[in-house]
Amino acid sequence: MLEEILSYMSTVDTSFLYLILFFFSFIENVFPPSPSDVVVVVGASLIASTTMGYLPVLLVTSIGSAFGFILMYYVGKLFGDKVLKSGKIKFLSQEDISKTDLWFSKYGYKLIIANRFLPGTRSVISFFSGMYELDLVKTFIFSSISAFLWNAIIIYFGMTLGNNIELIDHYLNTYATIILTVTVLVVVIFILRFFWKKRNS
Numbered sequence: 304m305l306e307e308i309l310s311y312m313s314t315v316d317t318s319f320l321y322l323i324l325f326f327f328s329f330i331e332n333v334f335p336p337s338p339s340d341v342v343v344v345v346g347a348s349l350i351a352s353t354t355m356g357y358l359p360v361l362l363v364t365s366i367g368s369a370f371g372f373i374l375m376y377y378v379g380k381l382f383g384d385k386v387l388k389s390g391k392i393k394f395l396s397q398e399d400i401s402k403t404d405l406w407f408s409k410y411g412y413k414l415i416i417a418n419r420f421l422p423g424t425r426s427v428i429s430f431f432s433g434m435y436e437l438d439l440v441k442t443f444i445f446s447s448i449s450a451f452l453w454n455a456i457i458i459y460f461g462m463t464l465g466n467n468i469e470l471i472d473h474y475l476n477t478y479a480t481i482i483l484t485v486t487v488l489v490v491v492i493f494i495l496r497f498f499w500k501k502r503n504s
Contacts, residue, residue, distance in 0.1 A: 328367030347461025368450035375429035383434025419453035
């Protein structure tokens with residue numbers, strides 16, 4: 304699969320490669336299962352053999368990611384209250400939602416900075432950023448910085464390891480699995496704590 308992606312991308316025009324990288328960087332926030340990081344790394348591995356440059360690839364992927372983040376920001380802003388605050392999610396009380404409001408208002412921008420380093424939660428963070436109506440300009444700037452830092456690492460990773468895509472994919476999957484496992488554990492602890500308090504009360 305990865306070899307096929309690499310083989311295809313090595314045959315297309317450079318300008319089209321930039322469009323591919325922009326698209327996958329954008330779509331990951333909207334459709335998290337997309338293999339965006341792998342595609343970016345594959346693109347980075349072609350820098351040495353094409354007219355693509357490190358900085359253009361970095362800028363294109365970072366801007367694409369930031370725009371994808373802002374799209375989900377608006378989804379959260381438009382529909383967040385209807386989904387979360389309508390009472391449709393039964394295990395969340397209004398008290399819990401109020402605490403989340405306070406917590407996200409306090410740490411929201413820090414979460415945005417960290418969002419690219421948190422696989423599996425990126426679209427969630429962008430959604431909540433919009434729902435809690437964080438400042439749009441700050442949100443765009445911080446999401447751009449986060450994407451820039453993350454992409455700078457994985458693009459360099461791709462350039463260094465070159466065509467060893469299987470190894471790159473292994474490292475990315477291992478990292479994503481660790482972060483996702485920690486995230487799931489935190490969510491489970493939160494839910495158990497909620498039901499424990501509810502039972503005692």
